[in-house]
Amino acid sequence: MKQNASIQLARTAELSTLGELIRSQLPDVVHAGPSPQILQRQLSHLIEDGCLITARQDDRYHGVVALDLLDGRVTACYLDPALVDAATPRRLIQAAEKRALMFGLRKLACCIRKPALRFMRALGFEPDPDDSEAAQAILVTKDLENDAPAWIRDVFALHDQLGIPDDYGARHRLVMVADGRNLESIGFDVYDREQWLTPAAAAAWRKMHETAVRAGVELQVVSAFRSRKYQAGLIRAKLDKGQSIGRILSVSAAPGFSEHHSGRALDLKCPGEPPVEESFARTRAYRWLSANARYFGFHETFPQSNRHGIIWEPWHWCFRPGPFGNPQPLRTSS
Ligand SMILES: [Zn+2]
The missing domain is CATH 3.40.630.30 (Gcn5-related N-acetyltransferase (GNAT))
Incomplete structure (x- = not known):
């Protein structure tokens, strides 16, 4: 047989x-x-x-x-x-x-x-x-829609409400991300909001943060977990202010397609830098992340000229443990 x-x-x-x-x-x-x-x-x-x-x-x-x-x-x-x-x-x-x-x-x-x-x-x-x-x-x-899992039908419903083009994911070569569960607190962000990650991402973040501190680099959290409902709310607020959906989607991911839903993504900044600005790429903190984040399982998802056609997001790091996700010899200098 x-x-x-x-x-x-x-x-x-x-x-x-x-x-x-x-x-x-x-x-x-x-x-x-x-x-x-x-x-x-x-x-x-x-x-x-x-x-x-x-x-x-x-x-x-x-x-x-x-x-x-x-x-x-x-x-x-x-x-x-x-x-x-x-x-x-x-x-x-x-x-x-x-x-x-x-x-x-x-x-x-x-x-x-x-x-x-x-x-x-x-x-x-x-x-x-x-x-x-x-x-x-x-x-x-x-x-494919009728027999899709409930969470994917929910993403489609949000897209219909917000007028997000049907080919959004295919055009950007992005896959849907389910909302993470069993998240754990990583403390407070720069706006004093409590932030959450999956236990594995939280542990890796704590380790990375400590190691960066020892190298003289202070990493601050701007945002971590965001549900698709929250993401939809952000987009609705921009629509209400009169922005076009095309313009909004050039800087915000469509609900259901943000890595932040997974509880594995972090937006980071360092003192003296505005949040989510490309200028972060010129900081020592960014250089430290580029050299070391992979050893903790964090990767830059949207580097310069990425294949997704998404703007450069030097602040956005996602925990994807892979061959580099396991403990490796660390480079401590930046
Ligand atoms: Zn982000």
């Missing part, structure tokens, strides 16, 4: 293997098309966005799907007939649906060959009624 392949997001380390596989197995996709370098670049963007999903067992790929965020489509699907079991295509498409939903896509489309229509219908995709019966390639779509 075939064992289930595990469904996962492709990682950068798999780039060349996947490039080779796709070049050799999907000649219709790459027909007279991109050079190996361009294909690698396209794959590397898909991997960075978490839009390349694989069904893999050990080092063998049973299948791959790619999600095109801007078109809201599953654009390429590869299945190895020698390896794949009956459940894998369904699991791959469902993983793509889940991923699309995280980017705030309310519908997912897929251009399929006719023999796949029955399979896609069983997954809830329907062809456009105007499509010609005789066409060889059929565009099928599925509404």
Whole structure:
């Protein structure tokens, strides 16, 4: 009996293997098309966005799907007939649906060959009624909103109330963030408001703060956890003052898409600096963070010219423990 392949997001380390596989197995996709370098670049963007999903067992790929965020489509699907079991295509498409939903896509489309229509219908995709019966390639779509988890439907409802464009997440390559739970207090911010983080982020913050103090750097908290409801309130207040939604979204994240919802993000400043200003990047505190924050698991999410098209936010640091999240030798000088 075939064992289930595990469904996962492709990682950068798999780039060349996947490039080779796709070049050799999907000649219709790459027909007279991109050079190996361009294909690698396209794959590397898909991997960075978490839009390349694989069904893999050990080092063998049973299948791959790619999600095109801007078109809201599953654009390429590869299945190895020698390896794949009956459940894998369904699991791959469902993983793509889940991923699309995280980017705030309310519908997912897929251009399929006719023999796949029955399979896609069983997954809830329907062809456009105007499509010609005789066409060889059929565009099928599925509404993702109705079966979405309650918190995601809540994000959609807030977006409808505030007039946030449907493609906000896809355009900025940002995924939705659920409100964090079981948060713990990290004390008071520069405005004397109590602030909260997840226990792991709070512990890492305390350690980072202490180490910075020992290096002669004072880090101050401007903001930590913010719920999506609170974020929606901030945006509503700006709308009420007559600002356009486009202008507001150029400086504030749409509710449901701010890392602050997670309870893992911090906006920081240092004495003598105004809060949330780019000038923070010219301070010694910022230089210290750039050199050391990673050792505590904190990363700058929106550096200069970031791929999200979000303004440079040198004050915004998010706790994402990864290979650098574990204790490492520390650089104590700034
Ligand atoms: Zn922030």
